[in-house]
Amino acid sequence: MTVTPQTRTATELPAQYQPGEVETRRYERWVADGYFGVDPGSDHPAYSIVIPPPNVTGSLHMGHAVDHTLQDSLIRRRRMQGYEALWMPGMDHAGIATQNVVERQIAEQDGKSRHDLGREAFVKRVWQWKEEYGGRILGQMRRLGDSVDWSRQRFTMDAGLSRAVVTIFKRLYDDGLIYRAERIINWCPRCLTALSDIEVEHADDDGELVSIRYGEGDAAIVVATTRAETMLGDTAVAVHPDDERYAHLVGKDVELPFTGRRIPIVPDTHVDPSFGTGAVKVTPAHDPNDFEIGQRHDLPSITVLDEHGVVTAHGPFQGLDRFEARPAIVAALREQGRIVAEKRPYVHAVGHCSRCNTTVEPRLSKQWFVKVEPLARAAGDAVRDGRVTIHPPEQEKRYFAWVDNMHDWCISRQLWWGHRIPIWYGPDGSTVCVGPDDEAPTGEGWTQDSDVLDTWFSSALWPFSTLGWPERTPELAKFYPTSVLVTGYDILFFWVVRMMMFGLYAMDGVQPFQQVVLHGLVRDQFGKKMSKSRGNVVDPLDWMDRFGADATRFTLARGANPGSDLAVSEEWAQGSRNFCNKLWNATRFALLNGATVAGPLPPAGELSAVDRWVLSRLHRTVADVDRLFEEYEFAKACDTLYHFAWDDVCDWYLELSKPVLTAGGAAADASRRVLGEVLDVLLRLLHPVIPFVTDELWTALTGGESVMVAAWPTVDNTRLDAAAEAEIAVLQRIVTEVRRFRSDQGLKPGQRVATRLAFPTGTGIEGHEPLIRSLVRLGEPADGFEPTASLTVADVEVALDTRGSIDVAAERARLEKDLAAASKERAGCAAKLGNEAFLAKAPEQVVAKIRGRLAAAEGEIARLTDALAGLAGRG
């Protein structure tokens, strides 16, 4: 017998599945055989997914693991269905994150800052870092089994994608959708850059609310503030125009403490008279609201904090950090008797940098913005008119709430790592946007804008930039729009919305993807967010080491109910490992018993009820799983497969097959073929979720090349067999009842109990007598047989001779419990049927069903009553 290196024979399969070696070997083989690659010239229908590009600094965490598992499952299924299925891989340059990492490295290794190196050298250093340390996640993706087309891997900073960035920037600029303006923006005093609104995370912090008296005597006015340190930059006090308390002061001015400046008291409807004192200090340079008030009243803006958050205003506070200046100023005001109230702690929402958690400083600054209104409207419309669907649909509300209320997007960042803004400034103050094919202006005094673009700007182009845009490539023609976008709901706004805006804009109104599938976040076993400080972070790499990649994937897919978070724990990973092992051993059993896929599957007429039953269950499973995949119901698809494989196949079919296989003959031949069929189809159904073990087993079972390139199963309706299912259901009930009886009676598992079985005529069940006897270890009635206990299940009477071992009290307890249940059932049904309104209004089917249940309950009661009577004379 020849053994190819790919497949193993039954005797080579150990009793326990060892994932490690199999996974490495299989993955290398898949790549070598080119299974992941696609041909844009193919005439197969296209299916495409772009991977959410992980940060170049990133390492695989549970969020990636679930995200990739779902995408890989979709891709693998489509590939099996014959689609030209592209899963596009790549990475994001992750501006701030990467710059921070490299800056830290330079500080540690060389004791230098990026400014010591200078821009050009620093950027070069980042590229070096990327070559050396970046992309660790790519190897981890291989371990997980991601079937991405590695030959197409992209990076947001590579030449092609950079060209795409400049191209769209230029178009937006020329269309007036990118502009530069001086506004209050979110500024991180640690990262020293502007941030967009969504890069700011609001959290309730303990602050203080102090009330400060400006001015003296009748002209005094008291303002409440949480930011006393900005008072040095106040240029007005605002009150509500209808507030009578301050009517006499409007139009007057007061002296600002420490500065000697007199500032006006202005009326503005923004002020809420019921909050605090109803008077607000106005600092246009350091607060977005105040900035707007300043605009309305033509107030000057005085910047009193520098980019580090240090006071620049001349005087005693100059040089203090903002958090040192605050208590210092309050103390000084207190000395002057100007503090009239203090509330401390005062809990209020404060913005933090999403990268470094530093408190964000609103700062007046000249920045570049995308005018989002027309883009966001198009993005909303694409979902509104159904060109793009969002799963689960509840998430649409969040989507609309966002796109319909979006503020302009601040896209400039004061970083060095990223796409530099293609704007040049001339010596005469002129501004030129330099497109991808334009020559940058040369000559004295021309300089390029020093800022780079928000990382999400280039990510927003991902679905088409990775396919070659702005060139009209065959890839773009074949795979755009992409089929589905899979990601966590937490980056709906960061990424999905922006891809929609730019995709529709760049691709002439064609949406970047047809469906958006949002999954939840991975949480710990108690549903708590994973965090380092909580110490509950689970590492998928650790799981893969200990339980295997398939077990990790299965655990995550099985938890992925649409839109809701998944709680995972080690026990579940163990359960998934056990499941893989179960499949392993089922296949091992099949191979040891000569299961085969050779030759045609015998027609139903030549098969036993057991074989027909399992095929019927198989095809029902095919139908269910196929539908669940279409609906992105990963958890339910996995659950369906789990129960079919474990319950139907392993617990019942294999056990029912054993006597048949042992007996040999034509029935055994048929069973071997059916067994081969069942496992063949089952392994194909499972392959998208657990690719490694299924490939190992499927190749061993079938001798085929790889389950990756096997056909996705389709339903054969002719194999659906309600009669066989009903027949086997009866068999199962008999077996279960007898087992329960034996267990209740404490009969030794090995003990063969002499039993007589009496079957009603014409049901076909009697043919299963040997099977039943074998499964529950019943002996033939011999001479002197004396039935001492009997069970009736579906009109089959089971009489057992349990002399010497029956526990009458236990049996009576069991019968009485069943009787009580049956009586309750009868009463419930009778009550319904006695209800005129029910009979009149309930659908006929429901009424008939209740009648059937009543009859069954009555039969059950009669049977149990008899059994109890029979028991009465004993024990």
Add this chain to the structure above:
RNA sequence: GGGCGCGUAGCUCAGCGGGAGAGCAUCCGCCUUACAAGCGGAGGGUCGCAGGUUCGAACCCUGCCGCGCCCACCA
């Protein structure tokens, strides 16, 4: 402050108008010749609370209580 979602067995979750379910955990019994990462059996829930609609409610409606998340320029 606004919006969304959730409260079902010890834990995590399905079910979303007609017989309360799964996995894990628990208890009892088993090395039954594929698998002890296994096999067989069992216990366990007035489906958050209170009203309402309905012949019928875990499921629909209202209110309340308790959680969670997102958005937000009330100093």
